[in-house]
Every structure is written in structure tokens, then in C-alpha cells.
Amino acid sequence: MGEFVPAKEEIDEVIKWCEKRREETKRVSLMEPNPFRERFGWTFRFPFIEINMPLERANKHNLVYDPTTKTLWQFLNGDWRKIEPDFTIE
Secondary structure, eight states, X not given: OOTTSOOHHHHHHHHXXXXXXXXXXXXXXXXXXXXTTTTOXXXXXXXEEEESOOTTTSXXXXXXXXXXXXXXEEEETTEEEEOOOOOOOO
């Protein structure tokens, strides 16, 4: 897998962690230090993960998790974009 193109399994692991943190804290929205920075190259540039933070209010330098759609978002080239998994064509 490419260093900056996430595999579906990596995205799923980050989402699972976000869901767990949300359940543990019982908070509507939260910001957590990014524990995946050293593990997944594509997450290195995000110092924090914001969970259930509206994109209009989220920090553009952080990774944002939307629990209603179970998607991760990043700010790239002036716009919020959904993080999509890498795929291979065989």
C-alpha cells in the first residue's frame, strides 16, 4: 500500500477506535491526540482526531470522524474531502 493512500483495513481500524473513544467518553464531540501517526503514514500529518465535530468548526489540520456516516474527513486543496481506501485493479 502507498504511504499516503490508506488501505481499507487501516481506515476501518481508525473508525473503530473513534467509535470506542466516543462510547468510553460519552461526549457528543471530542478531540483526541492521534494515536495512529506512527503506524499509518497517511495519518502522520494529523496531530489530532476530532470526533463528531462539524466540518465548519473542525481544525483544518486534524482528521475528522463523522459518526453519522462512519466516514473520515481531511482538509485538502481548500475543501473537506472524504478519505477513501486504496484499491487495486486485478
